[in-house]
Amino acid sequence: MTNYCIYDCSFCVSRRSNDVQRAAFSVKEVVDLTMNFYRRNYIEGLFLSSGIFKSADYTMERLMLVVKKLRTEERFNGYIHLKAIPGASESLLKQAGLYVDRMSVNLEIPTEEGLKLVAPEKDHQSVREPLAIIKNEILNVQQHKRLLKNFRSLSPQAKVHRWSLGPHRRQTYRLCRPRMNSTKIISSSAFTIQVTSP
Structure with missing residues (x-):
């Protein structure tokens, strides 16, 4: 959605200290652009990610609104892969998960020590939390599918x-x-x- 970012990770082109031209799309602009490409058969799906602007919740809410509008208002049937924002609230992650085919989180660097060297403002705990939420929701859905499987066949x-x-x-x-x-x-x-x- 944007290459503005509040973080200054040395490996990222969108880092706060990088002197690049910045741009940001509104929720409506992303939805309209996606549907325009989808109707013309230029795309079959959407990979949605964003720099973090203002806060994790503010950014995650905008991402959630994009996927919700695509599914509920535009009837977008294409594939959606959403990058979850570390530090976002559990309720926003769960809401977004209702409308996407896949949700993932960037681990950035595999060790806490390495992460502190290249992204001193981040920590692995903020990544582990959304990963745990996503994992638990997947397990819940699988459990419900098993319970409902027999009812569908009746x-x-x-x-x-x-x-x-x-x-x-x-x-x-x-x-x-x-x-x-x-x-x-x-x-x-x-x-x-x-x-x-x-």
């Missing part, structure tokens, strides 16, 4: 019953046999019986 005309057969296998089978007159066994193993009924 049709309104059929019910699926699944019984786990433990040490009382014969008793469980006797309990479900009366229901099996009008059911079809769709899978069975030594430990489970899954049936459908109309």
Whole structure:
């Protein structure tokens, strides 16, 4: 979104002390530019990053607004990869994560000592926090997908019953046999019986 930055990292062309021409796009300008290129088939997706101006939250909020507008107002169906801003609030990271295909965080330098040499205003903790949030959200989504997977396969005309057969296998089978007159066994193993009924 911008090459303005409050940090002075020696490896970055957008560092505060670098004498380069600065530019910044508004949320609307990024959305319009992206949609213009997308409609013309110049692009299939968007990689969105930014220098950090004013604060991490201010920058992350603008990035979040771009991806939210693209998805909800413009119906952009292309791929979106968003660079999360270290130090941004958890709520902004989670909101942005709702609209992107991938979110990542720049580690910059692998060691804390090395980071202090080239980016003295940054620390690894500010990077670890968004990484942990992203990881937890991915795990939550995977867990919910597993829970919802069975519901998606159900049709309104059929019910699926699944019984786990433990040490009382014969008793469980006797309990479900009366229901099996009008059911079809769709899978069975030594430990489970899954049936459908109309």
